[in-house]
Every structure is written in C-alpha cells, then in structure tokens.
Amino acid sequence: MARLFDPITINTLRLENRFIMPAWTLALQEKAESLNPRLTHYFLRRARGGVAFIMVGPASLTRWGGGKFEYRLYRTTCSRSSEPRRGHSRLGVPVGLQLHHAGRQANPVLISGMPVAPSAIMCPSDGRSRVH
Numbered sequence: 001m002a003r004l005f006d007p008i009t010i011n012t013l014r015l016e017n018r019f020i021m022p023a024w025t026l027a028l029q030e031k032a033e034s035l036n037p038r039l040t041h042y043f044l045r046r047a048r049g050g051v052a053f054i055m056v057g058p059a060s061l062t063r064w065g066g067g068k069f070e071y072r073l074y075r076t077t078c079s080r081s082s083e084p085r086r087g088h089s090r091l092g093v094p095v096g097l098q099l100h101h102a103g104r105q106a107n108p109v110l111i112s113g114m115p116v117a118p119s120a121i122m123c124p125s126d127g128r129s130r131v132h
C-alpha cells in the first residue's frame with residue numbers, strides 16, 4: 001500500500017503518486033470544446049484530493065460513434081482551438097484523453113443519425129444491426 005503514495009515516472013511523465021482517475025462520461029459537459037465551470041470544479045476537487053493523473057473523459061473521433069457528453073475531436077472548433085488545453089492546464093495535474101467510438105452501440109438519437117459499425121452483427125444491448 002505504501003507504494004501507492006510513491007512518485008512514479010512513466011517514460012518522461014512524472015507523477016507525484018500512483019492514483020489515476022479513469023475516464024467516464026460525467027454528463028457535466030455543456031460544450032464539446034471546453035471545460036465548463038461545473039466540470040472544472042469536479043476535476044479540481046479530484047486533483048486537490050490527491051489524484052496525480054486524470055483521464056478527462058471519452059473523446060469521439062466521428063459524429064457517428066460518440067455521445068452527447070463527449071469531447072468531439074472531429075469538430076473543427078475543437079481540434080483547432082487551444083481552449084481545451086488552456087482549460088485542462090488549470091487542473092494542475094497531467095491529463096489524458098480516452099479515444100472512443102461506440103460503433104454499433106452508439107445511440108442514433110444522440111448522434112442524429114445511424115451509427116457506423118464494422119459489421120452487420122446485431123448489437124447485443126438492443127438487438128438492432130447498425131451498419132453504415
């Protein structure tokens with residue numbers, strides 16, 4: 001247990017301890033391009049509580065594979081803007097971003113269209129096949 005509190009270096013990244021917060025969808029995000037005050041406060045509380053590295057959440061690579069509350073890396077305003085980097089630098093700890101594509105499990109309502117999947121195999125969660 002004592003090793004959890006020891007610093008660690010991973011390649012060139014030095015962390016003050018070994019506590020890492022995984023990525024999950026928090027539904028606190030209002031815009032896909034930046035951190036809003038609620039989300040910033042949430043992450044700041046984790047950083048101040050001792051988390052050394054934060055995965056800030058899933059990021060959609062295409063509009064057909066993500067959800068409403070994810071970073072949208074395919075949007076020009078998100079990929080070209082420096083706002084996400086400025087917002088995350090305020091957290092005071094290194095951050096990571098989980099790349100995500102839901103494939104056949106993407107919700108058509110949330111993405112305003114049919115999801116893209118690699119095969120016609122039906123989705124086990126809802127029994128529908130979604131191939132684009």
